[in-house]
Amino acid sequence: QAGLDLFGYGADEVAGLRVKQLYAEPADRARFLEEIGRSGSVKDFAVSFRRKDGTPIDCLLSATLRRDEAGTALGYHVVIHDITERRRLEAQLRQSQKMEAIGGLAGGIAHDFGNLLTVIIGRPQLLLADLPSDDRRGADIDLIRRTAVRASALIQQLLAFSRKQVLQPKVVDLDPLVSGMAGMLRRLIGEDIELVVAPRSAGVRIKADPGQLEQVILNLAVNARDAMPRGGRLGIETAQAELDEQFSRQHPGARTGPHVVLSVSDTGIGMDPATRARIFEPFFTTKEAGRGTGLGLSTVYGIAKQHGGYIAVESEPGGGTTFRVYLPRVEEAVAPEDGAHPVAAGRGSEIVLLVEDEEEVRSLSREILEARGYLVLEATRPSEALEIARQHGGPIHLLLADIVMPQMNGRRLADKLTALRPGLRVLHMSGYSDDVLGRHGSLDPGLALLRKPFAPQDLARAVREALDAPGPGAPHGCPGPTGSDRQG
Incomplete structure (x- = not known):
């Protein structure tokens, strides 16, 4: 009976069935016969069978050749071990490990390029400020700046994939967020695609960065649109889901417990298994040259993972595609809307202690701040910054420090x-979330951060916000150390 169940046949269907018909690959049968004919037995011999409905089965065979007293072969005693599920889980684990390795590489690259792009974005802006408006060189300089800004956007996508961007999570209801994007999505996908939005999570809440969730929905919608060049239907739905141990075992990386699931489905061209296996890899794309970076779905993957979630995909060639993003449910109340308005990138006269070990970034930052009226005390490493703080007789209003530096990190400094x-x-600079995140993947309370790469106006605005933010200490900075604090 176990054999009938394995291969999907009824007892009345096996009469006349030849064993060779069960093999998915004839070469497997030839190898098995050769091996058992030579040694008389095999153990854990890997073969692929096919069920009655055509579904492949991965199996291990252990068999012994049976002979009569004269040595004539009578048949085989065979034990078949179905390892299809094990092989599937092993493949998922290998894919997960590969994505983890690629993510580490991508995050490291993004971190290093953050410093480079800060200079490439900032220097042209300083040059443009000094050029007459009719200087024809301005167009070329601005092209350099705009190109660097585009490169910066790619860096942010790499950071999203590698789960190393800084999140600003809060408790949100996914339903109104999805519904609120409907108008924008209809303009994005075009009139030949029907958009159906069905928010059904019934007010259940998640803790997430709303901007990153919008990025997930946008990227999946764009992917669906591109898969339907002749039009079709795009469905976006939310629902509640309880992930159990069985689901977790079948989907390595998924966590058990209550979740909200965001489903994005299309009626497009679909994907074959080989494509499905690689869709979340950065820079992998099936689109023609110039029609995508190959970072859209990898960004979605990284955002889902960084939020403690899981993403699954179902697709068949010609049968459309469905992505499901599972995000952990929380019981906390929805966070109130932040009524704060951004601070203008104004001027100041305060004293800033700038600590940055990258000379180009440090020099650029100093020029930006000095041009806006600040007095800048410059240090290349933490020990030098400590010495300046002890020796400087006047006030120091703000510490502007990189996070990753020799000797000690910026937070310890x-x-x-x-x-x-x-x-x-204190205002920190970094392009790498591992440098600044607390234990739960969010910024520690009170930690002000300027993300690299940044433009001159970003730096000026962040400095002004840090100086004007309510907090402990004198409103205009702190006085210098007393004589006993100084080193002679």
Whole structure:
């Protein structure tokens, strides 16, 4: 009976069935016969069979050749072990490990390029400010700046894939977020595609970065649109889901418990198994040259993972595609809307202690701040910054420090300097979330961060916000150390 169940046949269907008809690959049968004919037995011999409905089965055979007293072969005693599910899980694990390795590489590249692009974006803007408006060189300089900004967007996508971007999560209801994007999505996908939005999670909440969730929906919608060149139907739906142990075992990386599931489905061309296996890899694309970077779905993958979620895909050639993003449910109340308005990138006269070990970034930052009226004390490493803080007789209003530096990281330096100068404001710079994130994947309370790469106006605005933000200490900075604090 076990054999009938394995191959999907009824007892009345096996009469006259030849064993060779069960093999998915004739070469497997030839190898099996050769091996058992030579040694008289095989153990854990890997073969592929095919069920009655055509479904392939991965199996291990252990068999012994049976002979009569004269040595004539009578048949085989065979034990078949179905390892189809094990092979599927192993393949998923290998894919997960590969994605993890690619993510580490992508995150490292993005981190290094953050410093380079900060300079490539910032220097042209300083040059443009000094050029007459009719100088024809301005167009070329601005082209350099705009190209660097585009490269910066690619860096942010790499950081999203590698799960190393800085999130700003809050408790949100996914239904109104999805519904609120409907108008924009209809304009994006065009009139030949029907958009059906069905928010059905009934007010269940998740903790996520709303901007990143919008990016997930946008990227999946664009992917669906491109898969339907002759039009079709795009469905976006939310629902509640309870992921159990069985689901977790079948989908490595998924966590058990209550979730909200975001489903995005299309009636497009679909994908074959080989394509499905690679769709989340960065820079992999089936589109023609110039029609995509191959980072859209890898960005979705990274955002889902960084939020503690899971993404699954179902697709067949000609049968459309469905992506399901599972995000953990929370019981907290929805966060109120933030009524704060961005601070203008204005001028100032405060004293800023700038600590950055990359000379080009440090020099650019100093020029940007000095041009806006700030006095900048410059340090190349943490020990030098500590010495300046001890020796400087006047106030220091703000510490502007990179996170990753020799000797000690920026956060430890900030701890030492705020102990030396209570009331000192702190603004960190980084392009890499591992440098600044707390245990739960979000910014620690009170940690102000300027993300690299940044433009001059971004730096000026972040400095002004850090200086003007409510907090402990004197409103205009802290006084210098007393004589006993100084080193002679």
